[in-house]
Amino acid sequence: MSATVDVVLPCLDEAAALPRVLAAMPEGYRAIVVDNGSTDGSADVARAHGALVVLEARRGFGAAVHAGVLAAEADLVAILDADGSLDPADLPRLAASVLAGEADLVLGRRRPEPRSAWPLHARIANRALAGAIRRASGIALHDLGPMRVARRADLLALDLRDRRSGYPLEMLLRAASAGLRVRELEVPYRPRIGRSKVTGTIRGTLTAVSDMRRILKEHRTDLANRGAAPNR
Template identity: 35%
Template sequence: MPLINVIIPAYNEEKSIAKVIKAIPPGLVAEVIVVNNNSTDATASVAAEAGATVLHEPNAGYGNACLKAIDYVAAKSAATQPDIIVFLDGDFSDFPEEMPKLVQPILQKDADLVIGSRALGQREYGAMMPQQIFGNWLATTLLKWMYKARFTDLGPFRAIKLQTLLDLDMRDRTYGWTVEMQAKAARKRIKYAEVPVSYRRRIGTSKVSGTVKGTLMAGYKIIFTIFKYV
């Protein structure tokens, strides 16, 4: 069985992070890595108590947190280095128990990157704000036009082979992380797939879609990233 590590970037998720960790299917994952992204609450201690390895990234930004975890994983010995990385949000909006179907296309050698699509799955009413739904549609439409990529979502719940991830040479440090991965994968003709995933209202307020500033900054960065790698 391939080794799987889970990476969870987390900023002020003390109320949800333990629920996320405990919902990960037992026996499937070798290590859960929570990156405490400059939280001002008890996210780090709650995550550690729930059994996760906690890394600290003081520089704010989703991409910064992911890059911190990738450096940690890449430095592991050959015996403990994972074959597959699963990215998961720390707000309990994703369903970690759906992880087996997320990694299945990789295990079957049908894909090297799998996106959990909220657009194809069951979404609780109000789980995604209208600006998120529109932003996903716009971004995936641009990816189709400019990269010939048929994605339906930029969902954060995703699985990728570690070597594929390293080959993508990820750079974005903030809001463009997810779309950078998909744009580069399309450009490099990496085999990808989507699977329907469920999505519910997050615990707490979104730091991105929950504010006008966050929404505008994320939208700008996503569109900029799509054009950057065309």
């Protein structure tokens, strides 16, 4: 019998993608669609396809994911983009690593299929940020990983504060500081349905990079205040 996992899907105007994403949810995995101000009827589409819908008025990736984690009830929580670029069928493989005690936070390392599924400017930004994360945390990381699985209690204990694009990075840095074991597993990454609000534009990518630089700066300041040296 599959373990029960709550899957948090932050959503802003993803009505076209949601039917395929929700239909692909594995048995025992409950979809929690967090509508972050959609104007295309995403919430109605999600309800029609059996998802629990949470409304989060405060705009931002972190705000949406945090609302979903709070609404979750399962021991394990997955985070997944709602745009169809990632297949929910890959979630059990990531969850198995947590359930087996091999890791506390598992990320899906994106393998673009085809390569054009991941725009060049976004891949370059991701590579640079992954390098910064390795230096700041010591985690052997290659991708920020928009598909993630962890225990709900561990995520809440991290006390994440960012409510914008810096949320995924803050999660990794705080996980490292808390001694959580972080692991990457490759997952296929396919062309999303519709236009991305982040990687689909250079402006969106630059905004995300700016948010993450802010999180890195705050992390270094926190380490300095605690008298700890960042990893090099």
